[in-house]
């Protein structure tokens with residue numbers, strides 16, 4: 209459904225992504241993990257066409273994203289920080305987004321309703337709490353029934369009940385055949401949601417395999433401990449490289 213082919217991205221001298229090759233399939237959920245600044249958001253933004261790579265291409269549903277903007281209508285995106293016009297009311301924002309997609313006649317309002325946003329349509333965006341803004345972003349990402357959902361730190365700032373609601377929605381959409389790509393630092397949450405774990409470290413893909421293989425490789429039964437093991441290994445590898453470079 210999405211092929212990331214030989215993608216490299218530099219910011220100045222910093223090699224953020226070095227020749228990345230990844231395949232994302234329908235009906236599966238992928239957790240994109242790695243330390244702060246490891247390039248998760250950059251990769252997501254490249255897939256969304258918001259950052260242009262130095263090298264490589266991304267193929268979404270059979271088409272290259274180069275000089276192509278139509279593919280975006282099949283991706284629901286929840287940004288890490290949603291930025292919206294301050295004075296716009298929630299209801300106006302939803303209507304504006306719907307007006308921008310006139311080809312879509314049926315909306316998925318399940319999250320909007322479960323989060324109670326339909327009860328606060330007259331609230332201006334600048335008066336909303338951080339968590340409520342996150343709920344608006346989540347409701348918008350799912351509203352257009354896109355085949356692909358890209359969620360950047362989706363549960364950050366949400367209360368436990370909202371987290372459960374969002375997790376159930378993610379599982380439901382994945383099971384109905386959608387492709388889900390999530391980044392999060394909250395590993396316990398990813399545990400239930402992830403089919404495939406991708407761990408990025410210092411510009412490279414350090415691990416990319418099924419959760420079963422992750423557990424087998426690390427010898428750890430719990431997802432969170434298995435990821436902690438990967439982190440340890442990646443840091444050790446770096447230390448060894450540094451030591452060797454001084455020999």
Ligand SMILES: Nc1ncnc2c1ncn2[C@@H]1O[C@H](COP(=O)(O)OP(=O)(O)OP(=O)(O)O)[C@@H](O)[C@H]1O
Pocket residue numbers: 219222224242243244245246247248249250251
């Ligand atoms: N527009 C930009 N200009 C310069 N450097 C950038 C830009 N965007 C990102 N970077 C740098 O690229 C690196 C990767 O950033 P990115 O936001 O992709 O990381 P991340 O893995 O999503 O981090 P986090 O876990 O903190 O969200 C960081 O060092 C960041 O400072």
